[in-house]
Every structure is written in C-alpha cells, then in structure tokens.
Amino acid sequence: MAQHIDEIIESFSLLDDWESRYSLLIDLGKNLPDFPEHLKSDENLVKGCVSKVWMVPQINEGIFTFIGDSDAHIVRGLVGLLHIIYSGQPVDSLKVIDIEGIFEKFSLVQNLSPNRRNGVFAMIEKIKASSPR
Amino acid sequence: MEDNMMIKNVNNMPQANNLRNDFPALQGTMHGKRIAFLDSGASAQKPRAVIDAVTKAYAEGYANIHRGLYAFSQQKTAEYEAARAKIARFIGAPSPDQIVFTRNATEGINLVAQSWGRAFLTAGDEIILTEMEHHANLVPWHILKDQIGIVIKYIPVTDQGELVYESLLSLLSPRTKLVSCTQVSNVLGTVNNINRIKTILSVFNPDIRLLVDGSQAVVHRAVNMVDLDADFYVFTGHKLYGPTGVGVLYGKSALLNAMPPYQGGGDMIDRVTLDGSTFATAPARFEAGTPAIAEVIGLGAAVDYVTHIGMETIHAWEEDLVSYATEALRKMDGVRIIGEAEDKAGIISFTVEGCPSADVAMILDQCGVAVRTGHHCCQPLMARFGVDGTIRASFGLYNDKNDIDQLIDGLMKAKRMLV
Numbered sequence: 017m018a019q020h021i022d023e024i025i026e027s028f029s030l031l032d033d034w035e036s037r038y039s040l041l042i043d044l045g046k047n048l049p050d051f052p053e054h055l056k057s058d059e060n061l062v063k064g065c066v067s068k069v070w071m072v073p074q075i076n077e078g079i080f081t082f083i084g085d086s087d088a089h090i091v092r093g094l095v096g097l098l099h100i101i102y103s104g105q106p107v108d109s110l111k112v113i114d115i116e117g118i119f120e121k122f123s124l125v126q127n128l129s130p131n132r133r134n135g136v137f138a139m140i141e142k143i144k145a146s147s148p149r
Numbered sequence: 150m151e152d153n154m155m156i157k158n159v160n161n162m163p164q165a166n167n168l169r170n171d172f173p174a175l176q177g178t179m180h181g182k183r184i185a186f187l188d189s190g191a192s193a194q195k196p197r198a199v200i201d202a203v204t205k206a207y208a209e210g211y212a213n214i215h216r217g218l219y220a221f222s223q224q225k226t227a228e229y230e231a232a233r234a235k236i237a238r239f240i241g242a243p244s245p246d247q248i249v250f251t252r253n254a255t256e257g258i259n260l261v262a263q264s265w266g267r268a269f270l271t272a273g274d275e276i277i278l279t280e281m282e283h284h285a286n287l288v289p290w291h292i293l294k295d296q297i298g299i300v301i302k303y304i305p306v307t308d309q310g311e312l313v314y315e316s317l318l319s320l321l322s323p324r325t326k327l328v329s330c331t332q333v334s335n336v337l338g339t340v341n342n343i344n345r346i347k348t349i350l351s352v353f354n355p356d357i358r359l360l361v362d363g364s365q366a367v368v369h370r371a372v373n374m375v376d377l378d379a380d381f382y383v384f385t386g387h388k389l390y391g392p393t394g395v396g397v398l399y400g401k402s403a404l405l406n407a408m409p410p411y412q413g414g415g416d417m418i419d420r421v422t423l424d425g426s427t428f429a430t431a432p433a434r435f436e437a438g439t440p441a442i443a444e445v446i447g448l449g450a451a452v453d454y455v456t457h458i459g460m461e462t463i464h465a466w467e468e469d470l471v472s473y474a475t476e477a478l479r480k481m482d483g484v485r486i487i488g489e490a491e492d493k494a495g496i497i498s499f500t501v502e503g504c505p506s507a508d509v510a511m512i513l514d515q516c517g518v519a520v521r522t523g524h525h526c527c528q529p530l531m532a533r534f535g536v537d538g539t540i541r542a543s544f545g546l547y548n549d550k551n552d553i554d555q556l557i558d559g560l561m562k563a564k565r566m567l568v
Contacts, residue, residue, distance in 0.1 A: 034180070034515045039566060066523055067507035068537070087537070088507035089567055 045092030051085035064138035166549035182517025190543030202450035206443035232449030241373030257383030257398035272298035310337035310488035332366035337488025338496030371460035391451035405431035516559035
C-alpha cells in the first residue's frame with residue numbers, strides 16, 4: 017500500500033486547484049470494485065454520513081479488505097481513497113495507521129478530512145471496528 | 150414546463166442589496182470567494198444591531214432578572230420584558246402575557262404536546278397534522294401517541310406541494326381535538342392558507358384547537374395573531390436574525406392559564422411549601438429557571454431591525470428573488486423544482502438530474518455558495534415526492550441577484566464536473 021498511496025498523494029500535490037482535486041477524487045471513486053445492489057441495506061449503511069455510504073468489511077487470513085459505495089460521486093472517491101489505504105492491510109494494523117497524517121498530505125479541503133462529526137470519520141470508525149484490538 | 154407559478158417581471162430589481170452591509174459575517178469570504186448565503190432557512194445571519202444588543206446586555210448592567218431589588222436587576226428585567234412586549238406587537242398578539250419564551254420552536258411544540266396534550270387529550274382522541282411537517286411538528290406528537298394513545302391523521306400534499314384542503318373535512322371526526330400545521334413549508338416554500346383551515350374548523354367544531362408552526366413564516370411575512378386566530382403559534386429566534394437559544398410560544402390566555410406547567414423550578418411558582426406548589430400565571434408559569442436573558446434582549450433587537458425595514462418590504466423583495474431564481478433554475482436542463490405552489494415564500498428546493506445533491510453542495514461550497522441538502526428534517530415529505538433529499542436555497546432579506554447568479558454559475562460547474 018505504501019507505494020500506491022504515495023503515488024496518489026503525489027498526484028494530489030501536483031494539482032493546485034480544488035476543481036482538479038475533486039475531479040481526481042471522483043475518478044478514484046469510479047475505480048472502486050462494483051458493490052452488489054443487494055448489499056445496499058440499512059445494516060451496511062455507515063451512520064453519520066450526509067450522503068448514503070455502504071461498507072462491508074471482510075477479513076481473510078488476517079488480512080483486511082472491504083467493499084464500499086456511496087450515492088454521491090465525491091464521497092465514493094473518499095471511499096476509494098480509504099480502500100487504497102486500508103485494503104490488504106493486516107487486520108492488526110488498522111488502528112495504528114496514521115490516517116489523519118495521510119489526509120493532511122492530500123491537502124484536501126477541510127470538510128473532506130476526518131472530523132468527529134462527518135462521514136469520513138464514521139467510515140474510518142467502521143473500518144477500525146474490524147480490528148480485534 | 151410547469152407554468153402554474155406566476156413569474157413576475159424582475160428586470161427592474163437592483164442587482165445588489167445594501168442591507169448585506171449590516172451583516173458582519175457576510176463581509177467575510179468562504180474558500181476565498183464572496184459568500185452567497187442561501188441557507189437562512191436553517192439559520193439566518195445576524196445584523197450588527199443584534200450582535201451589539203447581546204454584547205450590551207452582558208457589558209452594561211448585567212444581572213439576573215425578576216426579584217432583584219437593585220438597579221442592575223431592575224434594568225435587565227425591564228429590558229427583558231420590553232423584548233416580550235416588542236415581540237407581542239410584532240406578531241399582533243393582544244397581550245405580552247401571551248408570549249412565552251422557549252429555547253426554540255421545537256420546544257414550543259413539545260411544551261404544547263406535553264402540557265396541553267397530556268392534560269386535555271385521552272386515548273382515542275385525534276389530532277391532524279400534514280404530510281409537509283418538519284420533524285419538530287411530528288415527533289412530539291409521536292411521543293404523545295406512545296404515551297397516551299392518541300390517533301394521528303395527516304392532510305396530504307399535492308404534486309404542486311400544496312395541502313389538499315378538501316381532505317380536512319373527511320379527516321375531521323367528533324374525536325378531533327387539534328390541528329397542527331406549518332404556515333410555510335421549510336422544504337417546498339409553500340405558504341399554507343391557515344385562514345382556510347381555521348374556517349373549516351370553526352364550522353365543524355370551534356373547540357378544535359389550532360397550532361401553527363410559524364418558524365419559516367414570521368421571517369418572510371407580517372403575521373397577526375388576531376387575524377390568524379390560532380390557539381398556539383410557535384417560532385424560533387435564530388431564523389429571524391436573532392440569537393440562537395430563544396424561541397416563542399404564543400397562546401390564547403385562557404388556554405395558557407388552564408395548562409399545567411411543563412417544567413418546574415424557580416420563577417414559575419405562586420407559592421411553594423414542602424407539601425407542594427402552586428403556580429404563577431402565564432407566561433411565568435412556563436419559564437422555569439433563569440431564561441436566556443441576553444438572547445431574549447437580542448431577539449427584541451432583531452424584531453426592531455426587521456420592523457424598521459418593514460415586513461412588507463422584506464416580503465416584496467424576497468418574492469422578487471424567488472421569481473428571479475425560479476426563472477433561472479427553470480432554464481437549466483435537468484433541474485426539477487420540488488414544490489410549485491402558487492404562493493411561495495423564500496425557499497426553493499430542487500434536484501439536478503445525474504448530480505447527487507451532496508456532490509452539488511460540496512462543489513457549491515467551493516464556489517462560495519451555502520445551500521442545504523438532504524431531507525431537511527422532513528423524511529415523510531421526501532418519501533411523498535419520491536426523493537432521498539433535495540438541494541434547498543433559502544433566502545433572507547440580505548440576499549440579492551448576485552447570490553442567485555453565483556448559485557447558477559456554481560450549478561453549471563457542478564454539472565460539468567458530475568455529468
């Protein structure tokens with residue numbers, strides 16, 4: 017993941033206007049694996065998001081991954097970003113990843129960074145809840 | 150293209166609005182851009198006069214009100230009660246004693262549900278709400294239903310976003326005790342014809358009580374309690390350019406004084422012994438504990454401010470703005486306006502085909518445009534129109550054509566990025 021996320025961070029840093037960054041984010045969302053319609057249930061909804069976000073965590077032999085989707089394009093991009101950061105990580109490491117530090121490097125605007133009261137925070141909490149410790 | 154709503158000729162309307170200068174927060178920027186604040190329906194900006202009044206309330210002669218025998222307390226009591234009198238005049242209430250200060254409109258409705266509702270309703274009694282109510286005028290009644298077993302019926306809403314007034318007659322029954330209805334829909338902007346509802350009730354059974362949620366109405370139009378003849382009327386201060394934390398419940402005097410207290414505490418009693426208490430008359434009976442003194446005084450200043458401009462002037466200006474914005478939105482491909490009532494006040498809800506509302510709002514934010522998206526605390530109404538949410542632009546007295554032009558530019562950018 018380290019390599020991949022660094023590339024993404026570099027791509028973002030090359031963009032000096034919000035419009036291009038948002039467009040890149042929207043493109044990241046388009047690359048997310050398909051999310052099956054039947055999994056778009058209340059149970060899989062992430063609570064605390066203004067738009068609808070669904071996430072289903074999966075753990076295989078100690079490796080964490082998840083599938084996710086949103087009804088909003090920019091938010092789906094954020095799900096894509098989290099997918100790059102967290103998917104394929106050992107489940108033990110979920111809580112130690114410095115997610116705030118990573119988001120700071122994206123120089124995304126403030127309202128897309130994880131704050132206690134926004135949806136990105138809620139998504140990260142749901143991911144961390146998969147961690148055994 | 151729907152043409153049921155009259156589009157006025159607004160070509161002569163000035164582009165800018167000098168009143169904007171009265172609002173310090175609107176002099177700032179958002180993401181480095183001029184701010185087009187189109188979310189006054191959620192909470193309005195505060196004019197300098199209100200900010201100064203709140204500051205002065207604390208900075209000069211501050212003390213707790215009522216019963217203090219020293220000058221500071223008596224001065225602050227006079228200012229607090231003067232605000233009550235101003236608000237009574239503002240809504241045409243016969244007496245300041247009919248003005249109860251609450252935290253907000255929500256608390257006003259909860260007060261009526263829990264005090265009047267629990268005292269005067271029994272299992273099987275019926276109340277009538279509408280499909281367009283804010284959760285604040287739904288949930289308190291749902292709670293009461295669970296507590297004492299009342300029956301709740303709803304006046305439906307047409308595709309245009311107007312109440313089906315004719316249905317009221319078939320919903321009424323000998324068990325009907327209350328109709329509770331918003332005056333202006335916070336989603337659709339529809340101005341409901343309260344007089345028409347009142348007339349139907351008067352003919353059917355004059356003992357049926359009428360509660361009106363005026364939160365979105367008092368900010369856009371002059372209201373008069375004598376003309377409206379509602380039994381209860383609630384609104385919040387912060388949407389009326391006043392501070393947060395203060396709202397108003399108006400009630401007919403005989404009703405208020407027949408109702409048991411909602412909360413107990415200081416400042417609301419007649420006499421207290423260890424065996425029990427007797428209660429003061431309204432409004433003190435419903436104002437237990439130290440109230441929001443500075444906020445009430447600030448709300449008085451807000452009422453002075455809008456009265457000085459004139460509610461008729463504000464009404465006419467905002468009506469032109471709604472026409473201008475409606476016309477501009479209708480010209481855009483893929484825009485669906487939700488709510489096309491003949492009489493609308495200061496609010497336009499819409500969706501943009503292929504553009505999720507949250508995305509649009511996030512892009513508008515970057516363009517300096519503040520709107521609200523989501524269900525607007527009206528989930529049943531969203532279900533009625535078959536949408537998850539809408540984008541809502543709501544107007545205040547400081548808005549102008551520049552704000553709407555900025556909104557349209559932002560929407561075009563959002564469409565380019567999203568579709």
